[in-house]
Structures are given as structure tokens and as C-alpha cells.
Amino acid sequence: MVVISAxxxxxxxxxxxxxxxxxxxxxxxxxxxxxxYDGRKNMFMASELPFGEAGTREVxxxxx
Numbered sequence: 001m002v003v004i005s006a007x008x009x010x011x012x013x014x015x016x017x018x019x020x021x022x023x024x025x026x027x028x029x030x031x032x033x034x035x036x037y038d039g040r041k042n043m044f045m046a047s048e049l050p051f052g053e054a055g056t057r058e059v060x061x062x063x064x
Contacts, residue, residue, distance in 0.1 A: 012039035019043065026059055 004010070004018055016039055023031035035045040051057050 015039050022059070027057075030057065 004015060010018075016037065019035075019037045023034050030049060033046055035043045037043045
């Protein structure tokens with residue numbers, strides 16, 4: 001699960017920018033096959049992501 005937390009809802013364009021950056025710059029090896037994102041809450045993947053035994057992975061926030 002990817003959680004984008006903000007004090008108020010972000011515009012859809014900003015959400016797409018965050019997900020794109022996550023897939024292409026922050027964790028490109030995790031997202032070797034990009035997912036389809038609806039701009040709000042749902043991201044669809046063609047295959048299960050390799051999170052390992054814990055089933056989660058946390059990445060730090062970074063400024064663009």
C-alpha cells in the first residue's frame with residue numbers, strides 16, 4: 001500500500017506527480033513495471049510487488 005499523507009487533499013495532478021516520481025526516481029527497481037494510478041486512492045499493478053516477508057516497505061519523503 002502506498003500512503004500519501006497531507007494536511008488537506010492534494011490536487012490530482014500533484015498526486016500523479018508524486019506516484020510518477022516514486023516509480024521512476026525513488027524506487028524504480030520495485031516498480032520495474034509501472035502501475036496504473038487513479039489520482040486519488042487506487043493503484044493497480046499487473047503483478048504483486050516484491051515487498052518480502054514483512055509485506056511492507058517504507059521510503060522517506062524527499063523534496064523534488
